[in-house]
Amino acid sequence: MxxxxxxxxxxxxxSRDEVAPGVWRAMARFRDFDGITRKVEARAASVSKNDRGAKAEQALVAALRDRAMPAGDDITPDTRLNKxxxxxxxxFMDQDRAINTQRRxxxxxxxxxxxxxxxxTIREATVSRLDRFLKATTAKHGAATAKLSKTVLSAMLGLAARHGAIGANPLRDVAKVPVNRxxxxxxxxEEAAALRAGLRQWQLDSRPRxxxxxxxxxxxxxVMLATGARIGEALALRWKDVDLKAERPTLTVTGTVIYVPGEGMTIQEHPKSTNSRQRYYLPRLRLRCCSAARFSS
Incomplete structure (x- = not known):
């Protein structure tokens, strides 16, 4: 066999052998990352009669450990999760994610x-250890943070699985993070009418503080009542997103307003999710407001 x-x-x-008086050689077979097994050796002069190649073996082991270290961004079972x-x-940064998603x-x-x-290390990232970490995160920082930590860990270990450093992603088997929705x-x-009336009165107050x-x-x-758009999406609307001349006037959600540290508020040229990119037909009430606003601008 x-x-x-x-x-x-x-x-x-x-193995060790004396190749010259007082000079020893240590050799071993090493399987490289291209799958080829090669002989590697190191030589050293003996420091005493009792040495018998121990110094050569130390040098060989150091060389073998260096050879076994991953090169560049190689991912192995012994790669630490920090790396x-x-x-x-x-x-992840090459995937053109939203700025707020990158930040979070x-x-x-x-x-x-x-x-x-x-x-x-990747080999130490077992289901039980990761499950314990996520439960501790839930207790200390809340379910939302634990759920996002699980998402990040799952993406990381999914990458490790694609590189063959782990057989399967252990995050698949950890317990679900309980979220109270x-x-x-x-x-x-009646509530919508009361909201609009209150806002109108608030805007018309002649003695605001x-x-x-x-x-x-x-x-x-x-706009939010007529379309269901998020407040950031409503604030990001521009006149190019509104077609008042169509047979059925429309409004299209194409972006959202976000806060960028160091820059302030800015328009992100896509909404929070793909499903948020919607075109809405404007009801008559909203059409009158848009027409009046366009005329006054």
Whole structure:
């Protein structure tokens, strides 16, 4: 029966022999990352009669360990999750994600995932260890942070699985993070009417306290009531997104307003999700408001 091959990046039994008086050689078979097994050797002069090649073997082991180290961004079972996180982040940044998504994922990676489990190697990232980490994160920082930490970890270990460093992604088998979802309730017609009346009165107040009150807040609320758009999406609308001359006038959500640290508020040229990119037919009430606003601008 043929001898089984060495694992990639490992070596076999080390042998020693004296190749010249006082000079010893240590040799071993090493299986390189291209799958080829090669002989590696190191030589050293003996320091005493009792040495018998021990110094040569030490030099060989050091050389073999250096040879077994991953080159560049190679991912192996012994890669630590801190290093895996760096490699994954470079790949993630190439995916053209939304600015707020990048910011939040980076915060979770640096503040929770790496401090919590970054010292583990990929082979040590077992279901039980990751499950314990996520439960502790839920208890200390809340379910939302734990759920996002699970998302980041799953993406990282998915990358490790694609590189053959792990057989399967262990995040598939950890317990679900319990999230208490709030019931979504739409305003009744009476509540919507009361909201619009209150806003109109607030805008028309002739003696406001503090900063000058905006005169277009009711328009923003009307867009949200008519379309169901998020407030950031409503604030990001531009006249090029509105077609008042069509047989059935439309409004198209194409972006959202976000805050960028160091820059302030800016328009992101796509909404929060793909499903948010919608075209809505404008009801008559909203059509009159848009026409009036366009005329006054």
């Amino acid at each position: 043929p001898r089984p091959p060495l694992q990639i990046g490992t070596w076999g039994r080390i 895996l996180a760096e490699i994954w982040w470079l790949e 994922y980076l915060e979770v990676k640096d503040s929770y995932v790496c401090p919590g489990v970054g010292g583990l 709030k019931e979504v309730r739409a305003l009744t017609l 503090g900063r000058k009150r905006p005169d277009d807040l009711l328009d923003v609320v009307d």
